[in-house]
Amino acid sequence: MSCPIVEVEQGKLKGKVCKTLNNSEFFAFKGVPYAKPPVGDLRFSVPVPPESWEGVKDATKDCNICAQLDKETQSVVGDEDCLYLNVYTPKLQAPEASLLPVMVFIHGGGFLFGHGTDDTAHGPDFLVEKDVVVVSFNYRLGILGFLSLDRKDAPGNMGLRDQVQALKWIQKNIKQFGGDPNNVTIFGVSAGGSSVEYLLLSPLAKGLFHKAIAQSGSTLLPWAQNTNIKIKELAYKIPLIKGKIVTSDDQLLQFLKGLSTKDLIAYSMLVLATETWCGGIHFGFVPTVEKSGEWETFLDKKPYDALSRGEFTKVPFMAGFCSREGLLMVSHGAPRLEKLKKDKSFLEFLPFDIDETEKQAMEVKLKTTYLEAEQKFDDEDAFAIDFFTDVDFFGGGYVSASLIAKNSSPVFFYEFAYDGGLNYLKKKHNIPHKGACHGDEGGYLIRSNLIDGEISKTDEIVKNRLVGMWTNFAKYGDPTPEVNDLLPTKWEPIAETSLAYLYIDDQLTMKEGLYPTRVKLFKDLYEKYNFSS
Structure with a gap:
């Protein structure tokens, strides 16, 4: 055919x-x-x-x-x-x-x-x-x-x-x-x-x-x-680039519809580039x-x-993160990374509306959490990478998976820590640090011509394991329906009593007690505060 x-x-x-x-x-x-x-x-x-x-x-x-x-x-x-x-x-x-x-x-x-x-x-x-x-x-x-x-x-x-x-x-x-x-x-x-x-x-x-x-x-x-209020504020700044003032949503929409595709994208990105944001990464025109x-x-x-409140579609759910998501800052947020490394002023990059009366105590808590913690890696910016890992990816991902697990089952959670030849973003952006960067597990699931060169036997095993678990989940709603030579560890879902998770490195290991101090910090933040976006 x-x-x-x-x-x-x-x-x-x-x-x-x-x-x-x-x-x-x-x-x-x-x-x-x-x-x-x-x-x-x-x-x-x-x-x-x-x-x-x-x-x-x-x-x-x-x-x-x-x-x-x-x-x-x-x-x-x-x-x-x-x-x-x-x-x-x-x-x-x-x-x-x-x-x-x-x-x-x-x-x-x-x-x-x-x-x-x-x-x-x-x-x-x-x-x-x-x-x-x-x-x-x-x-x-x-x-x-x-x-x-x-x-x-x-x-x-x-x-x-x-x-x-x-x-x-x-x-x-x-x-x-x-x-x-x-x-x-x-x-x-x-x-x-x-x-x-x-x-x-x-x-x-x-x-x-x-x-x-x-x-x-x-x-x-x-x-x-x-917020839709913030998105509207951003949109109203676009006509100003052309020296035009619009005074109603009707006029704004007419102006934006009248722009060429290239001008609309270019002007909107210019507005985003000149915006001041509180916290880590921001993209402005988002959900x-x-x-x-x-x-x-x-x-x-x-x-x-x-x-x-459990107001979502209840289906088998799998979620996780890479152990050093914050390495993304090496290529995409270097000024923020350097500033935090130098000043060690964490609160500046925390995207929550912290009460004025609590800011000093929160800064102390952040410094204790990230500066006094035992580091897995010896990079001088390891504490900053951990912080941005949590602020931009892990903190919210962990909290949402926990909430979903409270209201639906099964929920499978993972930490991807393997550092190999198919680590997608590290290879694409030539990030020199050790560890798994944001999105790195994707290279073991989706073939990309952006990653070339020989891969090791262990890379191949990790790839086969991830592909096996992801496709098993698609077929059966269970990433490890049976234990075998390729998948020697049973991936257990999150239980009511603890967040069990699969640690994915060159071996597969079930663990509990994921970064307890960092987890507690973000659970408390999400319960108490709203974003300042």
């Missing part, structure tokens, strides 16, 4: 036959529209279903990535016409009884950057070899995806609504690719992990997936949420809690409140 043809709801698609690195054959269908292009009057609007086409559509080439700033060239790349997905499957049109589990990958990038449809960066090879169907897709980013004006034509969370639309398309069409619409697992890293949690919380996504994996991302992280209006809200409750 050199040119496989599949018929979906909108028409026929021509795919292609590919081979994994291990020479296993699979079918790829690329650039498949899952929504109408959000251009013209549809800019900032909720996604609508795609239109049908005549004849056979070529689905063998990469599609546009969503419009964004390229951080290396500082130029705007991509296009607004970007709502496409890829489907990779080891077999087509299977009988009902042998339909395959579906794994839907949500890319990261802080809701401002990244893409999900270029398989040189996000190759499905490792996963499809384990008899699962893999789907990846793009969603609107930055101001295009997250402008929030509390109105039907710019409600906010459009990028997350795109994700819901992609899941709806999967429900209607994935059988044609041999996938089981009743066994869909969503998974993602960083903003993709936060997206997974947002989909758990949104009533719009209920019933569209059956298992969820959040890697190094959570709705509770300071960079993953903003927000919407006000109820004459439209279906994606999210109308604060994530912490909804998680605490």
